[in-house]
Amino acid sequence: MSLIVQKFGGTSVADLERIRNVAERVAKTFDQGNNVVVVLSAMAGITDGLIDMANQVAVSPDKRELDVLLATGEQTTAALLAMTLQSMNYPAKSILGYQAEIITNRNYGSARILEIGADRIKKLIEKHNIVVMAGFQGCDAEGNITTLGRGGSDTSAVAIAAALNADKCEIFTDVDGIYTADPNICEKARKLSVISYDEMLEMSGLGAKVLQIRSVEFAKKYNVSVHVRSSFSEEEGTMVVNEDSDMERLVVSGVTLNKDAARITLKKVPDQPGVAAKIFSPIADEKILVDMIIQNTRAEGLTDLTFTVSKKDFIKALEIEKQVAQQIGAEKVFGDENIAKVSVTGVGMRSHSGVASKVFSTLAGENINILMISTSEIRISCIIEEKYGELAVRVLHKAFGLDKVGK
Numbered sequence: 001m002s003l004i005v006q007k008f009g010g011t012s013v014a015d016l017e018r019i020r021n022v023a024e025r026v027a028k029t030f031d032q033g034n035n036v037v038v039v040l041s042a043m044a045g046i047t048d049g050l051i052d053m054a055n056q057v058a059v060s061p062d063k064r065e066l067d068v069l070l071a072t073g074e075q076t077t078a079a080l081l082a083m084t085l086q087s088m089n090y091p092a093k094s095i096l097g098y099q100a101e102i103i104t105n106r107n108y109g110s111a112r113i114l115e116i117g118a119d120r121i122k123k124l125i126e127k128h129n130i131v132v133m134a135g136f137q138g139c140d141a142e143g144n145i146t147t148l149g150r151g152g153s154d155t156s157a158v159a160i161a162a163a164l165n166a167d168k169c170e171i172f173t174d175v176d177g178i179y180t181a182d183p184n185i186c187e188k189a190r191k192l193s194v195i196s197y198d199e200m201l202e203m204s205g206l207g208a209k210v211l212q213i214r215s216v217e218f219a220k221k222y223n224v225s226v227h228v229r230s231s232f233s234e235e236e237g238t239m240v241v242n243e244d245s246d247m248e249r250l251v252v253s254g255v256t257l258n259k260d261a262a263r264i265t266l267k268k269v270p271d272q273p274g275v276a277a278k279i280f281s282p283i284a285d286e287k288i289l290v291d292m293i294i295q296n297t298r299a300e301g302l303t304d305l306t307f308t309v310s311k312k313d314f315i316k317a318l319e320i321e322k323q324v325a326q327q328i329g330a331e332k333v334f335g336d337e338n339i340a341k342v343s344v345t346g347v348g349m350r351s352h353s354g355v356a357s358k359v360f361s362t363l364a365g366e367n368i369n370i371l372m373i374s375t376s377e378i379r380i381s382c383i384i385e386e387k388y389g390e391l392a393v394r395v396l397h398k399a400f401g402l403d404k405v406g407k
């Protein structure tokens with residue numbers, strides 16, 4: 001008997017009819033003689049709505065209480081699916097994050113899973129129940145409710161699949177697999193039948209929200225093969241697996257866009273030891289993540305320094321740097337929220353040259369100005385004006401021969 005973890009995202013459980021559709025799909029898997037653990041997201045839009053409400057009652061809502069609030073979205077769908085399954089005469093039981101002993105650190109809003117005590121779920125499975133677990137949530141060692149960051153139900157699913165040593169982990173979503181680019185932006189994007197953990201890690205880290213990056217980290221660490229597929233069709237989706245020697249190695253296998261970027265520049269910073277630490281320590285103290293950093297040397301012992309953060313951290317980071325600029329004697333600080341990061345990724349890049357120059361000339365061909373550049377062994381990213389983001393994805397997709405033929 002196989003154990004299958006099936007995760008359904010927000011659009012797949014957006015209303016009662018869709019929850020019924022999910023129940024039928026789960027029931028079918030169960031009827032085929034499998035044990036099933038279902039992991040659910042909140043209904044589409046609910047998490048955003050809860051965040052809005054919190055922002056209406058408090059200027060800066062308490063992070064602990066915000067997680068208590070956000071966890072209700074997944075609690076609702078888990079109970080509704082369990083009831084729907086029961087009404088169809090299936091033995092279903094819902095379980096919340098803390099009941100499933102998903103133990104995390106106390107980093108409210110983006111907690112990391114530390115361990116999973118899967119015993120309770122195992123007992124429910126032994127009694128032949130379909131277990132319906134609320135995704136996105138856990139609790140810290142003291143029992144405070146935590147959430148795993150936006151898109152975190154993917155991570156709940158892969159982590160529980162690893163903890164239970166499941167035979168399969170299926171991620172059901174509103175697209176029928178992982179594409180060479182977001183199919184909602186680039187209609188010529190091609191569906192991949194397989195993708196390696198490393199490529200998916202890059203794509204998720206660069207804004208392809210089809211899988212939360214931490215779910216891919218878990219999958220890679222515990223060797224969970226993840227099948228990303230559509231909730232609305234039976235079609236095979238994309239397998240996320242270990243890179244193996246027969247895998248097709250495209251030089252570039254994906255193009256991603258992340259609009260969640262803002263940049264801050266400090267002009268004429270004294271070029272002395274310790275200055276970068278003074279600029280970035282207060283940012284780190286606020287737990288703000290910095291993505292790209294560039295520093296240009298100017299004449300007369302002065303330098304310009306630019307870095308990017310997520311849009312939600314922009315105002316805070318700008319405030320901090322205005323104070324830092326005064327302390328270190330920088331001339332001025334300015335910011336820009338209208339930027340986006342476009343990236344090309346591919347394991348084949350390790351052994352090919354000329355990828356960067358092709359990216360630059362393709363963007364130049366559309367008169368798109370490159371504001372910042374960063375690279376890794378298998379990625380090239382450019383910061384550009386946000387308004388050109390989608391166009392940049394399409395032209396790069398074409399330039400690297402990824403467009404599907406026909407249509």
Ligand code: ADP
Pocket residue numbers: 008009010011012041151172173174175177178179180181182183184203207208209210211254
């Ligand atoms: P769910 O609610 O099921 O978790 P998400 O909205 O989080 O779904 O993720 C699915 C979305 O990811 C798709 O609708 C698509 O717009 C987006 N996406 C971004 N990049 C890609 C890609 N390379 N392949 C497939 N989908 C992608």
Ligand code: ASP
Pocket residue numbers: 009010041042047048073135136149150151152153154
């Ligand atoms: N409901 C959460 C979100 O909207 C978690 C998830 O859907 O994976 O981010």
Ligand code: MG
Pocket residue numbers: 009151154209210211212
């Ligand atoms: Mg998601």
